[in-house]
Amino acid sequence: MRLQISAVTFLSALTSLSSAAPLLPNPLSLLASWNIEGFAEDNPIGPTTGGKGGETVTVSNTTSFLSAVKDNTPRTIIVQGNLTFTSRPKIGSNKSVIGDKLTQAHITGSGLDIVNASNVIIRNLKISYILGNDCITIRNSTRVWVDHNEFTSDISHGPDQYDGQVDIIRGSDWITLSWNYFHDHWKSSLVGNDANFRDIDFGKLHITYHHNYWRHEGTRGPAGRFGHQHVYNNLYEDFLYQAIHSRSDNQVLVEGNVFRGDTREALSTYGLVIPDDSPNTCVCGDEELDGFANLGARNDWGGAGVNITQVGNFTKAPYKYKLTPLFLVAPVVKLGAGVGKI
Numbered sequence: 001m002r003l004q005i006s007a008v009t010f011l012s013a014l015t016s017l018s019s020a021a022p023l024l025p026n027p028l029s030l031l032a033s034w035n036i037e038g039f040a041e042d043n044p045i046g047p048t049t050g051g052k053g054g055e056t057v058t059v060s061n062t063t064s065f066l067s068a069v070k071d072n073t074p075r076t077i078i079v080q081g082n083l084t085f086t087s088r089p090k091i092g093s094n095k096s097v098i099g100d101k102l103t104q105a106h107i108t109g110s111g112l113d114i115v116n117a118s119n120v121i122i123r124n125l126k127i128s129y130i131l132g133n134d135c136i137t138i139r140n141s142t143r144v145w146v147d148h149n150e151f152t153s154d155i156s157h158g159p160d161q162y163d164g165q166v167d168i169i170r171g172s173d174w175i176t177l178s179w180n181y182f183h184d185h186w187k188s189s190l191v192g193n194d195a196n197f198r199d200i201d202f203g204k205l206h207i208t209y210h211h212n213y214w215r216h217e218g219t220r221g222p223a224g225r226f227g228h229q230h231v232y233n234n235l236y237e238d239f240l241y242q243a244i245h246s247r248s249d250n251q252v253l254v255e256g257n258v259f260r261g262d263t264r265e266a267l268s269t270y271g272l273v274i275p276d277d278s279p280n281t282c283v284c285g286d287e288e289l290d291g292f293a294n295l296g297a298r299n300d301w302g303g304a305g306v307n308i309t310q311v312g313n314f315t316k317a318p319y320k321y322k323l324t325p326l327f328l329v330a331p332v333v334k335l336g337a338g339v340g341k342i
């Protein structure tokens with residue numbers, strides 16, 4: 001415990017020093033990858049580059065946002081201020097959508113759709129209180145990097161007032177979610193949203209989750225069907241019901257994660273959809289095939305349960321990545337995740 005506290009103090013001091021003197025390297029980048037890493041970077045169809053090579057535009061209202069994101073021309077869109085959408089913007093291919101460093105960006109009203117697209121980067125955005133729908137839905141899309149964002153609402157209105165935070169469906173593939181701060185929300189990240197879409201989803205849905213901070217959440221951190229998810233170096237605090245859930249022949253590789261607080265189940269491959277998953281709408285029960293899980297570098301489960309019913313064959317990630325030492329995962333993730341850090 002004492003070691004952790006002094007590690008936090010030491011890292012905080014180094015982090016503030018490096019922001020005061022921007023020429024110093026960010027100390028967190030010595031302990032974890034600050035750049036794109038995982039399936040969005042290393043995959044058979046090429047790295048995710050977003051708007052690279054295109055123009056950069058700055059937008060601060062919904063009209064200019066919509067016109068900047070909709071086509072497939074490479075473009076970097078810097079977003080400033082609070083944008084309240086009345087319908088869901090659709091982000092086209094070859095886009096980087098990035099919250100402004102100084103004024104920041106906050107999206108409410110409706111969340112974002114990435115549909116039938118490829119090569120999209122979303123960074124440094126806060127997205128909150130999206131009623132009855134997801135903060136971000138990635139559907140039939142490839143090469144997406146969702147990095148350093150914040151997703152939040154409240155848990156007090158139950159599971160179905162809002163929907164997912166980042167849901168990834170319909171054969172989407174080659175995606176990385178890194179350094180996001182997911183908090184105060186019931187359903188976090190559903191991968192493959194229906195056991196009936198086996199033919200569309202099976203063998204797709206390769207997703208890397210690393211250095212995300214999940215705090216005070218309900219379920220799905222993530223919950224996957226039919227795909228492969230590499231889940232490493234994430235911090236879970238008070239993930240109330242069920243964090244990582246691998247079902248319907250899904251495969252997860254789980255390593256170097258830390259679970260804290262009131263977290264009932266860290267990892268399960270049992271096909272049971274728990275009553276807390278989405279009590280108002282789900283047909284809960286043992287209705288699906290089980291999934292698979294493999295464990296890599298040691299996890300710290302805290303007091304949370306682990307139920308691995310089938311060990312799978314996703315034993316090694318097919319790319320290079322930087323693992324943070326387990327005792328530093330909590331301080332590194334707390335200092336590095338969320339908006340205002342890049």
Ligand SMILES: *[C@@H]1O[C@H](CO)[C@@H](O)[C@H](O)[C@H]1NC(C)=O
Binds near residue numbers: 058060061063
């Ligand atoms: C939106 O911002 C653009 C500049 O980016 C400006 O030209 C336009 O008038 C603004 N529209 C509204 C409705 O404020």
Ligand SMILES: *[C@@H]1O[C@H](CO)[C@@H](O)[C@H](O)[C@H]1NC(C)=O
Binds near residue numbers: 080081082103106
């Ligand atoms: C955005 O809204 C928040 C409150 O939700 C407010 O504190 C902030 O000043 C607003 N920012 C801008 C640029 O309007």
Ligand SMILES: *[C@@H]1O[C@H](CO)[C@@H](O)[C@H](O)[C@H]1NC(C)=O
Binds near residue numbers: 115
């Ligand atoms: C995605 O592509 C399908 C098939 O071409 C089409 O039916 C659907 O309307 C597209 N969705 C969007 C939001 O463009």
Ligand SMILES: *[C@@H]1O[C@H](CO)[C@@H](O)[C@H](O)[C@H]1NC(C)=O
Binds near residue numbers: 116
């Ligand atoms: C998926 O998106 C591609 C374009 O990237 C489109 O050709 C295809 O029809 C879409 N499929 C569905 C089921 O929407």
Ligand SMILES: *[C@@H]1O[C@H](CO)[C@@H](O)[C@H](O)[C@H]1NC(C)=O
Binds near residue numbers: 094117119
């Ligand atoms: C933009 O994206 C489309 C669809 O993914 C791709 O076919 C096209 O080559 C890209 N355009 C450029 C200029 O990179």
Ligand SMILES: *[C@@H]1O[C@H](CO)[C@@H](O)[C@H](O)[C@H]1NC(C)=O
Binds near residue numbers: 270305307309
């Ligand atoms: C673990 O999964 C098995 C099914 O293989 C089930 O019978 C058991 O109740 C589960 N345990 C917990 C604690 O959920």
Ligand SMILES: *[C@@H]1O[C@H](CO)[C@@H](O)[C@H](O)[C@H]1NC(C)=O
Binds near residue numbers: 249312313
């Ligand atoms: C991994 O296991 C799954 C489920 O049993 C199976 O469908 C797949 O063929 C296996 N893959 C390899 C490479 O053995």
